Amino acid sequence: MKLDASVMRTMNRLDFRVLEAVEKGMENRYLVPVGIIASIANLRNGGCHKIISALHRDNLVAHDQSCGYDGYRLTNSGYDILSLWNLKMRGIISALGDQIGIGKESDVYIAASPEGKQLVLKVHR
Numbered sequence: 001m002k003l004d005a006s007v008m009r010t011m012n013r014l015d016f017r018v019l020e021a022v023e024k025g026m027e028n029r030y031l032v033p034v035g036i037i038a039s040i041a042n043l044r045n046g047g048c049h050k051i052i053s054a055l056h057r058d059n060l061v062a063h064d065q066s067c068g069y070d071g072y073r074l075t076n077s078g079y080d081i082l083s084l085w086n087l088k089m090r091g092i093i094s095a096l097g098d099q100i101g102i103g104k105e106s107d108v109y110i111a112a113s114p115e116g117k118q119l120v121l122k123v124h125r
Helices: 005-010 013-025 034-041 045-057 076-089
Strands: 061-064 071-074 095-102 106-112 118-124
Touching (some): 013 071
Antiparallel strands (some): 061 071, 106 118
16 A cells, blocks of 8 residues: 555644554554543544544545444544654654555655655565
């Protein structure tokens, strides 16, 4: 599956906070209810539900009701976007370029550091 980093252009800090809350909630359960996501992200329930709907539209979280409640979990794309954001916030990368290679287990991209150096970013599938 190809990484779609253009989703990050429309996301703000609250979106990433909700993604991190879903990830933290998945430490204890497979599907995380909206109430727990809202409490971990320190948001109101209605605002959290709006953000989760947008993340679900971008295929960063998956929705499931098989356990008797509305539960959400991170998808592989959600993990990739969250890791890119963490690399950006730590000052490791500042731009993501074209895909330069495809392997059995990973995709390889060219990236740029804040100093302007070229880096290679390997994203596992």
